[in-house]
Amino acid sequence: MRINAVSDSCCQGQIDVAALEERQRRVLIVVLVVNAMTFLMMVAAASYSGSSSLLSGALDNFGDALTYALSLAVVGAASVVKARVAFVKGLLILGAALAVAAQIGWRLSNVESPVFEVMGIAALLNLGANGLCLRLLYPHRNSDVNMASVWECSRNDVIEGFAVIAATLAVWLFGSGWPDILIAIALLALFLRSGSRVLKGAWRELYPELSPS
Numbered sequence: 003m004r005i006n007a008v009s010d011s012c013c014q015g016q017i018d019v020a021a022l023e024e025r026q027r028r029v030l031i032v033v034l035v036v037n038a039m040t041f042l043m044m045v046a047a048a049s050y051s052g053s054s055s056l057l058s059g060a061l062d063n064f065g066d067a068l069t070y071a072l073s074l075a076v077v078g079a080a081s082v083v084k085a086r087v088a089f090v091k092g093l094l095i096l097g098a099a100l101a102v103a104a105q106i107g108w109r110l111s112n113v114e115s116p117v118f119e120v121m122g123i124a125a126l127l128n129l130g131a132n133g134l135c136l137r138l139l140y141p142h143r144n145s146d147v148n149m150a151s152v153w154e155c156s157r158n159d160v161i162e163g164f165a166v167i168a169a170t171l172a173v174w175l176f177g178s179g180w181p182d183i184l185i186a187i188a189l190l191a192l193f194l195r196s197g198s199r200v201l202k203g204a205w206r207e208l209y210p211e212l213s214p215s
């Protein structure tokens with residue numbers, strides 16, 4: 003099924019958990035928990051520090067945790083159910099992305115420098131969590147197409163982790179909120195691109211007759 007095999011670096015494609023071995027499934031659960039905790043930490047730190055790049059970065063953790071949780075939940079379900087779940091998930095992550103876009107829009111009217119100490123600590127914790135997931139997934143990166151896509155997604159998350167650290171450094175260097183906002187917009191754009199691809203894939207799966215080929 004098309005939406006199960008995510009060929010590119012998109013984080014939000016469904017994982018075919020049924021095809022995984024028990025060991026891989028356990029790793030996926032740990033990665034899910036790490037992402038869920040990182041998401042909560044990032045949202046708390048974003049609201050405390052006033053940083054948009056933290057909030058944008060948290061979107062990815064939200065999308066990943068949701069993806070792994072739903073992938074685990076639909077094991078053995080009919081493919082139409084899987085496509086519906088993927089579609090609902092796409093709507094959920096786009097809704098979250100809109101909330102982040104609204105926050106960025108609101109900050110644009112009043113560009114203040116975020117509290118970079120809080121931002122820095124959260125950015126380091128986030129990078130550490132992403133690094134941990136990458137380390138856990140490393141032995142499984144070539145084992146099957148699903149794990150390979152989780153691995154690839156996790157590798158991108160580490161790169162995004164560095165982007166948030168770069169934003170923190172630039173905020174500190176220039177004493178300005180602009181680097182934070184620019185990185186936030188870049189991360190949001192990346193997230194929206196993969197999110198809309200997931201929605202399109204699920205729509206094609208659900209309504210092939212309504213989809214342009």
Ligand SMILES: [Zn+2]
Nearest residue numbers: 013062066159
């Ligand atoms: Zn991700």
